[in-house]
Amino acid sequence: MFSETRYALNGDLHVAYRASAPGERDVLFLSNWFTHCEVVPEMPLLSGWIEAMTSLGRLIFFDQPGTGASDPVARGAEATLEQWTDSISAVLDDLGSPEAVLIAVDGAFATGALFAATHPSRTTALVSLEGYADVFVDDTRTDARTDMLSLWGSGELQRLINPDMPWNEEIRASWARMERLAASPGVAATMLPFVAEMNVRAVLPSVRVPTLVLQHADDPYITPAMGRDIAHLIPDAEYVELPGSNMYHFVEPWRESFQVIAEFVTGEQASVADERVLATVLFTDIVDSTRRASTIGDRDWHALLDAHDAVVRAQLTRYRGREVNRTGDGFLAMFDGPQRAIRCAMAIRDAVRALGIEIRAGLHTGECEVRGDDIGGIGVHIGARVSALAAPNEVLVSSTLRDLVIGSGLQFDEHGTHELKGVPGEWRLYAVAT
Structure with a gap:
């Protein structure tokens, strides 16, 4: 150029x-x-x-x-x-x-x-x-x-x-x-x-x-x-x-x-389209957070959340992830490499266990719209739906993402075919094998 x-x-x-x-x-x-x-x-x-x-x-x-x-x-x-x-x-x-x-x-x-x-x-x-x-x-x-x-x-x-x-x-x-x-x-x-x-x-x-x-x-x-x-x-x-x-x-x-x-x-208004990029999105959230918060009290819960956030951000930095925003008691992040995204999710899952916390994580690779600091689009929507289907301590990925990391050494277990709310068709999902 x-x-x-x-x-x-x-x-x-x-x-x-x-x-x-x-x-x-x-x-x-x-x-x-x-x-x-x-x-x-x-x-x-x-x-x-x-x-x-x-x-x-x-x-x-x-x-x-x-x-x-x-x-x-x-x-x-x-x-x-x-x-x-x-x-x-x-x-x-x-x-x-x-x-x-x-x-x-x-x-x-x-x-x-x-x-x-x-x-x-x-x-x-x-x-x-x-x-x-x-x-x-x-x-x-x-x-x-x-x-x-x-x-x-x-x-x-x-x-x-x-x-x-x-x-x-x-x-x-x-x-x-x-x-x-x-x-x-x-x-x-x-x-x-x-x-x-x-x-x-x-x-x-x-x-x-x-x-x-x-x-x-x-x-x-x-x-x-x-x-x-x-x-x-x-x-x-x-x-x-x-x-x-x-x-x-x-x-x-x-x-x-x-x-x-x-x-x-x-002298004319410019039309600036949202930037569209292919990215891997990661959603995480803490399992059973409401019950845990009520059991230990607000003060201890906030201290635990701060420790959790520090762990997540440290792993995002390690694997070149970008924090997009907090999602309640979890995170939305995006990556420019699918393998790094999966390994980051696994590292977060393993690291927060030391805090006595379990998370679930869902990932998908697709086209996203970058809107300033935020992201949107169908790729983000699919990632959120995949995350909602993950079990405690499970890292769940879409078939699109699984296919992109063949040869990486990562292993996966079948998680069945699912309909994702608001997303056309059926989606085959895979759990990262530990």
Whole structure:
């Protein structure tokens, strides 16, 4: 989908960039200080947002000098806002692009605002995603700078600043790799004060291009007050506040934000289909939980539930599962590998026995609709029905799933043919042999 990495000249510095196929318009993603254009377009967790954005036009990623695949700045020299702004011109010139929609994330808003004010004829529109003109305009914000430096390169920073995003070990490792390739800890320590101390409030009244300011209502780091400050200072800017706590608008859940961007850019409402993926779903629940709770009392029951939850989450991490939600006294999780899903269910079953708990588990592989953090569709419905038929300590799977793990070494016992409520036809089920 994207070109190989190319280089545009910003003075003597090579600015690395990648672009998707030409489209109706150019859309330039303004990097802040930790991106890597070789990595970002290939990250599976961003693929849905990237695919949606390319429907609007040619999407362009680039790395600012001193970061990612671009040249380092000279020893002893510091990055400047002017240098970062000149990178936009360099990339557009190298592509032969007369103008572009600028999509500015948190630490890149100042760059986009200065370019838009200076080069309005080259700025189709400016879109701010959790932006700030002056990070100190809201003294109630949470300051994450210490956490950013201490967590750099581990991927855990992304979980901190994007709490609504799905999370598992695979996602953490993906972010960790991107961070390490984007900037070393030393570069991160240099760049963080640079982006945190930018103040372009005086520039904003000179921004005369169509501007959209998108803000999550519960982001503690880039707060709504900071977004409203931008919208107040830019003439005729449109301010939209969306539910959520994420700093990023390009990770799940991203669809509502994208639809606002698409309508602003194109003048038409975008139809974004729920993402449909093939996945293995796992349902678990505690056997006889109501009687157990009444026997030991609320306090002890809640303590036992907390221990159970910790065990389940530990096994989901181990087997690359994604927790979707709690289902009463159980879990709904999804996996990108059927064998891992079954082994995870077995591990959960065995591990909770030490707590004096029995569970039942049901699994099915099928097409699911990803709706932000939630999933739905017939595949999920079948998984729930399979789980309801499982006996205590039993891991029950559909024939679809059983057929996908032939040769894995897993053994199964026949569990008969069943009608699943609300699902057409008869289904052959199998119990995992222990």
